[in-house]
Amino acid sequence: MRPDLFEAPDYYNLDELLTDEHKLVRDAAREWVKREVSPIIEDYAQKAEFPTEIINGLAEIGAFGPYIPMEYGGAGLDQISYGLIMQEIERGDSGVRSTASVQSSLVMYPIWKYGNEEQRQKYLPKLASGEWIGCFGLTEPDHGSNPSGMVTNFKDMGDHYLLNGAKMWISNAPFAQVAVVWAKNEEGRIHGLIVERGMEGFTTPETHNKWSLRASSTGELIFDNVKVPKENLLPNKSGLGAPLGCLDSARYGIAWGAIGAAMDCYDTALRYSKERMQFGKPIGQFQLQQKKLAEMITEITKAQFLTWRLGVLRNEGKATSAQISMAKRNNVDMAIHIAREARQMLGGMGITGEYSIMRHSMNLESVITYEGTHDIHLLITGLDITGLNAFK
Amino acid sequence: MKILVCISHVPDTTSKINFSEGDTKFDTNGVQFVINPNDEFGLTRAMWFKEKQGANVTVVNVGGADTEPTLRKALAIGADAAIRVNTQATDGFSVAKQLANVIKDGAYDLVIAGRESIDYNGGMVPGMIAGLTQANFVNNCIGLEVDGTSAKAVREIDGGKETVSTSLPLVIGGQKGLVEESDLRIPNMRGIMMARKKPLTVIDPIDASAETTSIKFEKPAPKGAVKLVSADNLDELVNLLHNEAKVI
Numbered sequence: 001m002r003p004d005l006f007e008a009p010d011y012y013n014l015d016e017l018l019t020d021e022h023k024l025v026r027d028a029a030r031e032w033v034k035r036e037v038s039p040i041i042e043d044y045a046q047k048a049e050f051p052t053e054i055i056n057g058l059a060e061i062g063a064f065g066p067y068i069p070m071e072y073g074g075a076g077l078d079q080i081s082y083g084l085i086m087q088e089i090e091r092g093d094s095g096v097r098s099t100a101s102v103q104s105s106l107v108m109y110p111i112w113k114y115g116n117e118e119q120r121q122k123y124l125p126k127l128a129s130g131e132w133i134g135c136f137g138l139t140e141p142d143h144g145s146n147p148s149g150m151v152t153n154f155k156d157m158g159d160h161y162l163l164n165g166a167k168m169w170i171s172n173a174p175f176a177q178v179a180v181v182w183a184k185n186e187e188g189r190i191h192g193l194i195v196e197r198g199m200e201g202f203t204t205p206e207t208h209n210k211w212s213l214r215a216s217s218t219g220e221l222i223f224d225n226v227k228v229p230k231e232n233l234l235p236n237k238s239g240l241g242a243p244l245g246c247l248d249s250a251r252y253g254i255a256w257g258a259i260g261a262a263m264d265c266y267d268t269a270l271r272y273s274k275e276r277m278q279f280g281k282p283i284g285q286f287q288l289q290q291k292k293l294a295e296m297i298t299e300i301t302k303a304q305f306l307t308w309r310l311g312v313l314r315n316e317g318k319a320t321s322a323q324i325s326m327a328k329r330n331n332v333d334m335a336i337h338i339a340r341e342a343r344q345m346l347g348g349m350g351i352t353g354e355y356s357i358m359r360h361s362m363n364l365e366s367v368i369t370y371e372g373t374h375d376i377h378l379l380i381t382g383l384d385i386t387g388l389n390a391f392k
Numbered sequence: 393m394k395i396l397v398c399i400s401h402v403p404d405t406t407s408k409i410n411f412s413e414g415d416t417k418f419d420t421n422g423v424q425f426v427i428n429p430n431d432e433f434g435l436t437r438a439m440w441f442k443e444k445q446g447a448n449v450t451v452v453n454v455g456g457a458d459t460e461p462t463l464r465k466a467l468a469i470g471a472d473a474a475i476r477v478n479t480q481a482t483d484g485f486s487v488a489k490q491l492a493n494v495i496k497d498g499a500y501d502l503v504i505a506g507r508e509s510i511d512y513n514g515g516m517v518p519g520m521i522a523g524l525t526q527a528n529f530v531n532n533c534i535g536l537e538v539d540g541t542s543a544k545a546v547r548e549i550d551g552g553k554e555t556v557s558t559s560l561p562l563v564i565g566g567q568k569g570l571v572e573e574s575d576l577r578i579p580n581m582r583g584i585m586m587a588r589k590k591p592l593t594v595i596d597p598i599d600a601s602a603e604t605t606s607i608k609f610e611k612p613a614p615k616g617a618v619k620l621v622s623a624d625n626l627d628e629l630v631n632l633l634h635n636e637a638k639v640i
């Protein structure tokens with residue numbers, strides 16, 4: 001891959017709305033991605049392998065639970081810092097960002113919010129330092145957009161729970177030490193359980209041949225009469241609202257992340273358009289190419305402000321799930337379109353791994369699907385504004 | 393060992409440089425600022441002294457409040473304390489006088505400055521502060537070791553290197569070679585968190601007026617268009633290089 005020459009667009013001086021600490025955190029993540037992720041990521045994506053060598057670095061830049069309090073090994077940062085870190089990581093690769101999102105929002109967040117003090121002490125510091133990697137099991141083979149239909153279940157056996165069922169499409173599953181698994185109890189109520197690698201009857205086969213998020217490892221979680229100690233149940237929240245609370249946090253991070261992917265595609269296409277000569281001119285001088293670039297920067301700028309505002313609302317504890325859905329849906333869609341247009345601007349060169357665009361483009365196909373599909377988020381907005389439920 | 397690292401806050405090399413007010417002022421609009429690269433090599437070497445020899449590291453900048461993010465970054469990288477002399481940096485001599493005052497006050501054993509800052513490229517400050525504080529001075533320093541009060545410094549000279557032995561108190565004008573680019577540190581999250589609690593002291597400037605004032609800035613002439621000469625027309629190429637470009 002070519003050297004990473006990324007320069008972040010900031011057309012409306014969003015930087016002036018950020019604190020010095022936000023910028024310090026963001027710039028550290030940006031430099032780290034340039035130095036540690038960009039040079040290796042294309043190779044890993046081509047090999048369809050997760051670059052385990054960057055786990056330490058991810059922990060060091062605060063990608064694992066940046067908003068978790070410092071007493072549990074987190075960084076105690078605000079939501080905008082979290083978003084900016086996700087943006088920078090996804091600027092490098094959506095797969096790497098997925099690993100960070102899952103660890104922060106889908107594993108550490110539920111243990112912090114729904115767990116007891118013992119569980120927090122036991123798991124959070126090791127997850128923050130990257131010593132343990134976690135995964136989140138909600139989706140099942142027959143229940144994706146409709147997780148409330150899940151069939152994975154556990155029975156109270158007196159001194160332990162007995163867990164049975166299967167989860168599918170689980171990021172980090174093949175190498176995670178810890179899984180936060182959502183399953184129904186005998187009354188059909190959804191609870192979160194912490195399942196650890198090594199428990200008898202628990203296996204995590206890898207899902208092969210993905211064309212997307214190739215540098216992220218995806219797999220299944222299979223529970224065949226797994227004995228889960230009772231102290232591994234997350235006691236402080238149950239029902240579908242529990243996993244959905246985690247998804248709010250992760251989707252918020254994805255909204256920022258998608259801006260990163262879009263920025264990288266735009267920046268690459270802009271640079272290329274000034275260098276590539278055809279018909280005796282740089283292609284950036286043709287109106288058709290300018291239209292693409294002008295629309296890209298317009299959409300990126302709109303997304304930056306939408307998402308910054310959402311961050312302020314989240315810092316104040318006021319962001320609604322529906323507001324988060326809007327940003328996730330808008331930004332991922334924006335990024336996938338920009339990736340596609342940017343890819344075309346590079347002509348044949350856009351097809352190879354020399355440039356990051358096609359990798360982003362393929363990655364975003366997962367991002368637009370997971371954490372609520374593009375359609376599902378639209379229905380959430382629809383429900384919110386009409387009060388009429390299209391899911392039922 | 394008490395080390396003072398002088399940090400200048402300079403435009404990133406990728407910034408677009410413009411001048412305002414009839415080409416008399418540098419236009420900072422939209423410009424990203426960074427730690428001066430020569431100073432960053434020095435700061436990284438200072439971190440080595442901190443970790444290996446228990447040195448205490450303070451960073452200092454002469455400048456307005458807008459330079460504080462750069463000092464915070466130095467604290468996040470690992471410096472123990474920061475000082476900002478609250479005045480606009482104008483010419484080299486006035487900055488050197490402010491720094492010399494800080495150095496005398498803090499009784500630093502080793503002062504690491506950058507050989508030059510990449511904004512105005514004056515290259516005067518390190519030598520001047522050595523003079524003003526009567527410390528030893530090694531410029532263009534590409535290697536430094538300290539043992540007790542004696543020091544061994546490597547200096548870049550035309551086409552080679554010179555190793556000099558000297559003693560503290562010492563001022564160096566540092567550059568790449570003190571450490572390599574791959575040694576430069578990215579602040580990690582722990583460092584950023586710890587920097588919150590570290591002191592950043594703002595002190596009033598002493599009376600030290602500038603001895604020089606810039607009158608006008610000019611940018612280099614823009615690059616001209618490229619002339620393509622076909623490969624089978626060598627005579628034309630030689631002719632152009634000789635008569636037009638005047639390089640052969």
Ligand SMILES: Cc1cc2nc3c(=O)[nH]c(=O)nc-3n(C[C@H](O)[C@H](O)[C@H](O)COP(=O)(O)OP(=O)(O)OC[C@H]3O[C@@H](n4cnc5c(N)ncnc54)[C@H](O)[C@@H]3O)c2cc1C
Nearest residue numbers: 136137138139144145169170171366369370371372373375
């Ligand atoms: C790479 C990758 C990583 C993933 N990581 C994780 C993970 O870590 N943990 C986890 O739990 N899950 C994960 N997922 C799963 C992901 O969240 C689901 O794929 C997603 O929720 C969609 O579910 P589904 O694939 O079953 O599609 P379906 O729900 O079957 O949807 C198929 C299509 O039908 C549409 N549709 C469904 N319902 C409606 C409706 N009511 N109205 C209109 N249209 C509808 C959808 O929009 C979609 O277009 C991951 C997925 C991928 C691809």
